[in-house]
Amino acid sequence: MLYLVHMIVDIPASLPAEEAARIKAEEKAYSQALQKSGKWPHLWRVVGEYANYSVFDVASNDELHDTLSKLPLFPFMKITVTPLAKHPSSIL
Numbered sequence: 337m338l339y340l341v342h343m344i345v346d347i348p349a350s351l352p353a354e355e356a357a358r359i360k361a362e363e364k365a366y367s368q369a370l371q372k373s374g375k376w377p378h379l380w381r382v383v384g385e386y387a388n389y390s391v392f393d394v395a396s397n398d399e400l401h402d403t404l405s406k407l408p409l410f411p412f413m414k415i416t417v418t419p420l421a422k423h424p425s426s427i428l
């Protein structure tokens with residue numbers, strides 16, 4: 337199943353810079369492992385924002401929730417999920 341996911345990141349200024357850098361490094365490693373596995377086939381930066389649009393390819397709502405809730409930046413994110421179905425006019 338495909339899902340369009342919008343993530344907006346808001347790290348509080350009160351979080352020490354070293355802690356923020358550590359969490360971002362963990363996030364990068366986690367996201368790149370998921371990209372290599374094929375479960376996170378698209379990751380696009382929103383121009384001018386600390387936000388992304390992503391496409392996840394996972395088996396179920398439960399797997400997506402589990403995957404997203406393990407993002408190291410999850411506590412600092414606002415996430416919107418849109419389930420995707422095949423468009424009847426799509427040739428893909």
Ligand SMILES: O=C(O)C[C@H]1C=CC(=O)O1
Pocket residue numbers: 343345363364367379386387388409
């Ligand atoms: O930077 C972001 O958009 C947040 C998050 C998503 C992947 C990643 O490495 O960080």
